[in-house]
Amino acid sequence: MTDGDYDYLIKLLALGDSGVGKTTFLYRYTDNKFNPKFITTVGIDFREKRVVYTASNPNGTTTGKTFKVHLQLWDTAGQERFRSLTTAFFRDAMGFLLMFDLTSQQSFLNVRNWMSQLQANAYCENPDIVLVGNKADLADQREVQEKQAKELADKYGIPYFETSAATGAEVDKAVITLLDLVMKRMEQCVDKPPAEPANGNGATKLGDAQPNEKKCAC
Amino acid sequence: MDLNLLQTLEKDRVLEVLRRDKQLRIIEEDRIRRMKYELQELRRRGAKSFARQYGERTCARCQRPLGKFWNSGAVCRGCSHRICSRCRVGAADWKCTVCHAYREVKIRSGEWFLEEKAKKFPVTTDKYETVGEKLLKTYNVLSHISVVPPTPPPHLDYHFLSRSGDLKNSKPFTKSMENLMVSFTSHIRKISTSQNDVQGDLLSVDNGRKASCFTYSTQKSLSDTDINKTTHLFKVPSLPNLFKKSKDSDHEGSSTGAEEETSFGSEYSGGKRGSSSSISTECGLFEGITVAGELELALAYNTSTSCLEITVGACRNLTYGDAKKRKCHPYVKLYVLPERSGKMKTAVKKNTTDPVFNEVLKYQIERHLLFGKRLQVTVWHSGSLRRKVFLGEVLIPLDGWRFEDKASQYFNWYPLCPKAESPSGGLVEQDGGELVKFSSNNQGELLKLSSLKCLQEKETHLTVRQIR
Numbered sequence: 001m002t003d004g005d006y007d008y009l010i011k012l013l014a015l016g017d018s019g020v021g022k023t024t025f026l027y028r029y030t031d032n033k034f035n036p037k038f039i040t041t042v043g044i045d046f047r048e049k050r051v052v053y054t055a056s057n058p059n060g061t062t063t064g065k066t067f068k069v070h071l072q073l074w075d076t077a078g079q080e081r082f083r084s085l086t087t088a089f090f091r092d093a094m095g096f097l098l099m100f101d102l103t104s105q106q107s108f109l110n111v112r113n114w115m116s117q118l119q120a121n122a123y124c125e126n127p128d129i130v131l132v133g134n135k136a137d138l139a140d141q142r143e144v145q146e147k148q149a150k151e152l153a154d155k156y157g158i159p160y161f162e163t164s165a166a167t168g169a170e171v172d173k174a175v176i177t178l179l180d181l182v183m184k185r186m187e188q189c190v191d192k193p194p195a196e197p198a199n200g201n202g203a204t205k206l207g208d209a210q211p212n213e214k215k216c217a218c
Numbered sequence: 219m220d221l222n223l224l225q226t227l228e229k230d231r232v233l234e235v236l237r238r239d240k241q242l243r244i245i246e247e248d249r250i251r252r253m254k255y256e257l258q259e260l261r262r263r264g265a266k267s268f269a270r271q272y273g274e275r276t277c278a279r280c281q282r283p284l285g286k287f288w289n290s291g292a293v294c295r296g297c298s299h300r301i302c303s304r305c306r307v308g309a310a311d312w313k314c315t316v317c318h319a320y321r322e323v324k325i326r327s328g329e330w331f332l333e334e335k336a337k338k339f340p341v342t343t344d345k346y347e348t349v350g351e352k353l354l355k356t357y358n359v360l361s362h363i364s365v366v367p368p369t370p371p372p373h374l375d376y377h378f379l380s381r382s383g384d385l386k387n388s389k390p391f392t393k394s395m396e397n398l399m400v401s402f403t404s405h406i407r408k409i410s411t412s413q414n415d416v417q418g419d420l421l422s423v424d425n426g427r428k429a430s431c432f433t434y435s436t437q438k439s440l441s442d443t444d445i446n447k448t449t450h451l452f453k454v455p456s457l458p459n460l461f462k463k464s465k466d467s468d469h470e471g472s473s474t475g476a477e478e479e480t481s482f483g484s485e486y487s488g489g490k491r492g493s494s495s496s497i498s499t500e501c502g503l504f505e506g507i508t509v510a511g512e513l514e515l516a517l518a519y520n521t522s523t524s525c526l527e528i529t530v531g532a533c534r535n536l537t538y539g540d541a542k543k544r545k546c547h548p549y550v551k552l553y554v555l556p557e558r559s560g561k562m563k564t565a566v567k568k569n570t571t572d573p574v575f576n577e578v579l580k581y582q583i584e585r586h587l588l589f590g591k592r593l594q595v596t597v598w599h600s601g602s603l604r605r606k607v608f609l610g611e612v613l614i615p616l617d618g619w620r621f622e623d624k625a626s627q628y629f630n631w632y633p634l635c636p637k638a639e640s641p642s643g644g645l646v647e648q649d650g651g652e653l654v655k656f657s658s659n660n661q662g663e664l665l666k667l668s669s670l671k672c673l674q675e676k677e678t679h680l681t682v683r684q685i686r
Contacts, residue, residue, distance in 0.1 A: 042224075
């Protein structure tokens with residue numbers, strides 16, 4: 001699938017603590033397979049997938065227009081020693097899958113740190129992020145409650161999904177939601193500021209001043 | 219950030235990933251280039267061409283006349299041009315076709331992202347680079363050596379410089395024969411650089427001689443036909459013979475050696491001219507005209523409109539486009555290379571070899587996109603029956619241009635150069651070699667043979683020099 005026959009190249013990136021399942025998550029998404037073995041990612045890696053995206057109006061109705069989207073899904077090492085390398089790649093991604101392990105309270109607590117890493121290193125202050133709690137199938141080992149995670153996601157104003165790379169539950173949905181956010185952001189970016197940078201009123205200022213309330217209609 | 223903190227194996231793994239990323243990026247860049255080219259085409263088809271002034275009462279996109287009351291058009295919010303109802307996209311919040319396409323390209327090419335990113339991480343280098351790209355470059359230095367253009371000898375002027383600047387950016391297009399011409403020559407340059415490396419020292423030494431070879435060949439191709447050329451090439455001694463000769467000449471001493479060498483030089487460059495004119499007969503463009511004269515240009519970049527403004531002043535001492543009738547109707551054509559985008563032309567001046575144009579041609583381009591671009595300014599004679607004759611060209615690299623510098627905005631005289639000539643002899647046989655690919659007629663075989671001959675000749679040519 002390495003030809004230029006697509007309409008958009010969208011670069012997403014998965015981040016989170018070591019062992020939360022970023023690689024298996026992406027493997028499930030691109031190949032629809034599950035690899036239970038833990039192989040630590042060396043620095044960075046990426047997977048690709050071609051999807052068809054159906055455009056929708058701001059009010060939610062589909063326009064029926066479809067686009068071919070080539071997804072480049074960057075996978076990062078969660079290990080601390082690769083940190084400087086992985087965070088450098090944050091700035092080239094258009095959207096982020098912030099992942100934690102539902103069976104590890106610690107990985108959830110670290111979400112905060114990852115958020116500040118993103119703020120510092122991503123292409124803008126308030127990039128599009130989806131919070132993903134992985135390993136939802138391991139119900140008996142669960143340490144993080146859905147309510148807890150949902151609250152945190154709401155605080156940041158980002159969507160939250162409980163996924164399982166083992167069963168494939170919600171995996172597609174999490175990625176598609178992120179893709180949708182990025183696609184909407186593209187339109188916004190092109191439509192508002194550049195036309196009148198000098199007398200940029202209301203709309204632009206709002207976006208800049210209150211990064212935490214960036215959520216639009218979605 | 220560097221990869222030296224990692225173990226060797228880890229580093230290799232990461233570089234492998236980055237190489238995969240590069241593959242993807244190449245495809246993406248290609249796609250973007252295609253998209254931008256199409257946009258440029260769309261824009262070109264519309265108004266704002268300087269050759270044909272559009273009035274207030276025509277649609278700025280399709281040039282159809284607009285009425286005073288009926289179908290009077292409306293002003294587009296994007297470009298402030300008056301647009302007829304047919305050239306609009308969208309309903310209430312419409313835009314003209316070009317503005318719409320421009321917006322689409324901005325989204326689809328990911329330019330929106332680069333712009334957003336630049337707000338937070340200001341671009342210092344004139345070019346957007348991903349982290350992976352940078353890293354790969356730093357750690358892949360070795361594999362890049364072959365592509366690094368050689369330092370040109372100091373007495374060569376900027377034309378040569380600009381040509382080597384093209385190396386990294388040349389991408390073949392197959393739009394027309396004219397495009398082919400450019401693409402294959404630039405392609406050749408890419409290959410020939412490696413030879414430049416080898417020949418570097420040779421070049422600086424016998425540049426003067428080479429120059430004379432070239433002028434000689436140009437005149438030759440005036441009279442000879444293509445077929446003659448190819449047959450002429452068959453007379454060229456074969457490789458073993460040449461080796462013998464070169465050895466002989468080595469024994470005989472330097473004076474004969476020198477003679478031998480000059481004759482080789484003229485013969486193979488003759489071959490080159492012949493082969494390139496066999497292509498050009500198809501587009502009827504390059505005749506064996508001796509290029510002479512100068513062109514007056516001024517360049518400025520208007521940051522408020524994001525326009526490159528090229529003022530074509532005048533030409534002097536041009537050659538006659540029609541040598542028999544001693545007539546010349548020159549005009550100037552501009553392209554931005556390597557894409558050959560933004561074709562612009564001046565008006566045709568009748569019966570003069572010293573035309574005065576004083577026309578400002580504008581090319582809309584973001585400032586940072588000028589990186590790696592060159593301005594190709596060609597002078598043509600507009601003959602009867604739409605026959606065009608090439609009178610000379612000037613290549614100006616745009617990336618190093620100091621637009622802020624007031625002095626650079628004044629007029630400058632540039633000497634006109636012949637087309638597709640390279641400082642290195644390496645171009646010659648490659649020229650022939652590439653031709654084989656493009657010639658679909660039965661001359662292909664002939665050409666292949668001839669190019670092979672050229673190549674052999676070339677090699678011996680080199681050995682002769684090295685022995686001496």
